[in-house]
Amino acid sequence: MNDTAVRILVPTGMLGAGFPPETVERGLALGADVIAIDGGSTDSGPHYLGSGTPKTTRAAVAADMRILLNAAARSSIPLIVGSCGTAGTDSGVDWVAGITADIIAEDGLDLAVAAVYSEQDPDHLSGRLAAGAIRPLPPMGDLRPDTLRECTHIVGMMGHEPIEAALRGGADVVLAGRATDTALAAAYPLMHGMPPGPTWHAAKIVECGGQSTTDPRSGGVFATVDHHGFTIEPLDPAVSCTPNSVAAHMLYETADPFRMREPAGTLDVTAATYRAVDDRTVRVEGSVFEPAEQHTIKLEGARLSGYETMSFSAIRDPHLLAGIEDWAALLHEVLTDRVGRTLGLDPADYAVDIRLYGHNAVLQERDPATGPAREVGVMLLVRASDQATATAVAKVANPLMLHLPTADMDYLPSLAFPFSPAETERGPAYEFVLNHTVDAESPTALFRTEYRKATADA
Template sequence: MDNEPVDFVTVLAPNGMLGAGFPEATIERGLRLGADVISVDGGSTDSGPYYLGASQPKTTRAAVARDLRILLKAAAGAGIPLIVGSCGTSGTDDGVDWVADIVADVQADEGLELRVARIYSEQDAGELKKRLDAGRIHALPPTGELRPETLDNCTHIVGVMGHEPIVAALEAGADVVLAGRATDTAIAAAYPLMRGMPAGPTWHAAKIIECGGQCTTNPRAGGVLATIDANGFSIEPLDPTVACTPVSVAAHMLYETANPFEMREPDGTLDVREAAYTARDDRTVRVEGSQFHVAEQHTIKLEGARIAGYETMSFTAIRDPHILADIEAWADLLSTVIKQRVEQTIGLSQDKYAFDVRLYGYNAVLGDLEPAQGAPREVGVMLLVNAPDQATATAVAKIANPLMLHLPTADMDYLPSLAFATSPAEIERGPAYEFVLNHVVDSVTPTDMFRIEFEEAAHHD
């Protein structure tokens, strides 16, 4: 990898997540404008703990393969690196291998010979307990102190890497870096930092482009191109009909941050209090004044998920105007009768299982924060049962079945008929997972918790 000093580095971010798709023409335009590296996020915790707990991808293989085929050919043709972070959605070792298998298939199909590095980020519970005993693991608010058994109960634990393992892979000659769990920004920041760009502008640019076109006036049109130099960075959309504005760029610091002026990375904190956003023309924004404060202690955040029981779901719909006039009272009655029937039927006390009744069409999303008033026209009722085993969860849902079909209010002199969405009404969802780690580890070195493996480029006749 060339490490000669440069005046600027240009990063192409095709979209917010590998497999989400993008117009191929936007990648071609980014290459013509001089992209030095392609970076794309492959995962997220946005969709909940299942993907980490089960080590399963959110995206379909066909969608990931489509995006990778375009990006691998683009990187090979331009002679620039391709970096993918949080492979397989959650960044588990299985996720890295899953993406690597797709890359291998694409390389074979297209006759490419790119050298691939896999960076594994899964953590061993036994090794983490040693660090816990040594006082090197700390809770992040509002999480309490970590107990050793919590680590043992996790089905998968990943460490969230910063840019350093990615840089190590690039410096060792990788053309393609497939990283396990990484900060969304690290994948875009790694190459510019390696080439000597200043940390403040680099991390700020990486934050702005982490979700591709979300910082533009049309997020559906494709990604963006960020050019970082000694004094700041410039950013423009890859689609020439779309614009970046000072507002659309600055607004992205509000996205997924507790503080819109600061963002913590493993090696320090981005500070944008003094950043100035200026329109260079009608579609390009220039940003200067970003700073980065290096931390005294490099840390790695842990993410872990464990099984929190087994779920069975059923869903019915109500249009009866009498019930809907006081839907909360009906929902309370449903909950009460379910508890009574479960104890009468299978002798199960309320501390042995749990369930939620969620009224879609009536405050199911905002709850007590819902500002709208008045009776709804129709409501979907979702019953979600959680129990220590699948059979128990399904038994509770089956006991609730006739209630969700015909439960009248106390003042009704007829049985209403409600409408199940499916037959059978009970849908077994399998194990349900919960996030249980919100802690950081004091690093020995920035790379000591991660493993890098290389695949030599295949040679095709």
């Protein structure tokens, strides 16, 4: 690496998603200074944070990590992984750290590993709440102290600073808890004096690997950040980055396509220009970063909301399909009555969600499609305070989801269960209850780092 530019290799959008090994080799040949890869997000819902378990399988994560650890060791460049274990819980960091230690030992690598933990102490946050240092993000309201205690896990979303501190502490591999996707790619360039505007903008564009290219399935991207801007190209030589594909990524997962908040401030790309260098490389200039007066950390928390049982049936009867919403309302009405009579439960004791797949299950009343569907799948999801109650309600629904006629039918329709038994116990269900920011005393104060010299002799 030199003082004029930093080169970032991002092999794919998420650890465990897989990537062609040859694209990593190409990134190394191009002179990569750092490898950065995201390990998770909240995209897949609250279960992974609430339960502290990963979305990805160990084998897939290990396959990716083996390639990346060997590449980092061979080229003497750091490897940074963020949001380990999907949600960035302490158990997620330890899970990826265990996989990493096994690979280092098996492959005879000599690498120093730093684990950066992001789980938060509810008691400490209660004190910060009392001090007025925690504020809601839309659409959340003011935070109650009880909500903090109800969370099974709370994580703080770190910026680049804890990662940079781990690198300065001698880490070859940084395994971070919950972090902004951009912090992983921004840490090393910022550490080496690259300007924050181009650095944060480049980090945003590379966060999801090949998504900013003409073929998102091709693998990752390679960005070079300098003192005036950055260039980006795909790792697959058969794929291209175009001004449109690069600029469009500022629309992805942002409330404002021109301004994006980070813990340390706000990226502003209003004046950014996107120019094709050749048929597969794009040059970006004009991005600026506005430092915040107060460093803030976003809090994410999930709590147990009950236990769920699911049942699924399919309707092909044209008469029912012609009035499918009326049939669904009838199912809910009759089910409520029968649960009350047979189980003695009040509607407040459980919740029922009926989704009509093939009709409006995704967009519901906002769906612009009109006309009857050819077939509809009916998903019944029951949630209660315990698994037995949720399953009992679903079992009461069983004959209704098989033969419930409307009032104008003189026959029993036959619907179709794809599974036997028809009820599937989904276990504990979680819900997000924290979407707040907390003022940080320092960028690293809410995070803890452990250094481990993991070698083949360890």
